[in-house]
Amino acid sequence: MAVGRKGGHSGASELVFAALGGIGEIGMNCYLYGSGPADARQWLMVDLGITFPEGEFDPGVDVILPDTRFIEDEHVNLAGIVLTHAHEDHFGALIELWPRLKVPVYATPFTAALIKAKLAEQGNRVGIVINEVPVQGRFKVGPFDLEFIAVAHSIPEPQALLISTPEARVLHSGDWKIEDTPYATGTRTDANRLKALGDQGITAFMCDSTNAMREGRSPSESDVAQSLIDVVGKCGGVVAVTTFSSNVGRIRAIAEAAAANGRVLVVAGRALHRIIAVAQDTGHLPRSLKTLDQTQFGQISPSRCLVICTGSQGEGRAAVARIAQGDHPHVKLGQGDTIIFSSRTIPGNERAVGRIQNKLVERGVRLITDADALVHVTGHPRREELKDMYGWVRPQVAIPMHGEARHLAAHAELAKGLGVPKVLRVRNGDIVRLAPGEAAVIDEAPVGRLFRDGDLLVEGDSGTVRDRRKLAEAGIVVVSLVLDGKGGIAAEPDAILDGIPETDAEGTEIFDIVVDAVDGTLRSIPPKRRSDTGRVEEAVRRAVRSAVENAWGKRPIVKVMTAIVD
DSSP, X not given: OOOOOSSSOTTOOEEEEXXXXXXXXXXXXXEEEEEEOTTSOEEEEEOOOOBOOOGGGSTTOOEEEEOOHHHHHTGGGEEEEEOSOOOHHHHTTHHHHHHHHOOOEEEOHHHHHHHHHHHHHTXXXXXXXXXXXXXXXXXXXXXXXXXXXXXXXXXXXXXXXXXXOSSOEEEEOOSOBOOSSOOTTXXXXXXXXXXXXXXXXXXXXXXXXXXTTSOSOOOOHHHHHHHHHHHHHTOOSOEEEEOOTTOHHHHHHHHHHHHHTTOEEEEESHHHHHHHHHHHHTTSSOTTOOOEEGGGGGGSOGGGEEEEESOTTOOTTSHHHHHHHTOOSSOOOOTTOEEEEOSOOOTTOHHHHHHHHHHXXXXXXXXXXXXXXXXXXXXXXXXXXXXXXXXXXXXXXXXXXXXXXXXXXXXXXXXXXXXXXXXXXXXXXXXXXXXXXXXXXXXXXXXXXXXXXTTEEEETTSXXXXXXXXXXXXXXXXXXXXXXXXXXXXXXXXXEEESSOSBOTTSOBHHHHHHHHHHHHHHHSOGGGGGOHHHHHHHHHHHHHHHHHHHHSOXXXXXXXXXXXX
């Protein structure tokens, strides 16, 4: 699909950038770089992640994925997909969307192993071509010369990505922070290499904005490890800890806190078992790490048990949610026990996490969060770290990414204050020319969301989820009509009302109001015209919706079904 142009030089080779997700939101990171003339670009995708639904806004939705239709139309020109690290918001959509793209995937050994583990759990139904690239490796994908650069983050092998083309050199930060004392599997951000790149010249810098509103520097993961030992040591009964399953360094810290306090580590949640196995296979956790499965929870005395659980973000099917409800088949928490939320709530998940925490407290469980003790640190840079990075890289152009509007705005103001010559605030779908010439938005690509709804992927702008929102707000009325072949009324109309009050303010049953509206509408239509069932159903639908609105003040969904009998 050829993209129309609003600027630039016809036929000239350019480097362009576009986000299909990840700008204006936390999660669903999916970025494109295009090199060459406008009508013959080669594309590179960086990351392909998911985000999670926001409760009542996305009822019934399990996961949200980026709509990749733009690059699907261009897939013959897509050279490959590069993954910066193995967090779900950066690689979680790969398995489901790869069949639409069918291009090679490039990832570090840990990320590649985690993809393969997820594929194996699903029966290896998708034959993804995965190319392992060493940490800090250099490689070529189509016209793109690429280099992984080590950064610190809350998962093994996070990498920034240097993208070099004939037109420009771009640094894509991925997720990062500056970590002087990385813990266990952690790495330091390679300041020397970043300074060298700054000396050589960086055209544009696409940078993480998650903590751009937070002053100071991010605390160290090593400090959390020591704090967890102290916090667990002060607890009686069962201790449970929930954290991001991908935070291998934190998992090791929790295991060491258990060992230091004479406790046995019990693992509750499939994602944690998967991560631990992959981390051991790739050398990021020792083979000597001993854990028990959740099925063995009842065999251990409470004072010797430390349970690590999935579900720190309020996921309804995860271990913590089931423990809070009291319906976990193996793990039980109650009076005298403690749960530590060793995580920060991702924006949008506050209500879900709050509900679970309240239920745990109601069960008599003591709750410890990062407001009570140093049990979590972020994996993203605060403002002083951003200042260091900009001082090292010194880009000509800065484009804040990976953040909501407020984070992007704070990041943009910071970059301007640091003297970056050009700072662009862009949105998902904006196509930005990075070089040659002045950086500017020159066009736009279609963007949107795909919803994983059970076993299906549906378009976010389809009526499915919209109807569910309406159902949640105003219920549904289903009307049944029975007519004969001549338009006569063969049986009394009937109705089913769900999610609607039984009576109006005067005590009249709304069912009776609905049936009266149906009956009056039918009798107002001459028998000969009732043969047009579509017209009849629409008239009844409108009448019922209006009648319920008059009685209740809300307009429900109304469905009308007609049966014709001889």
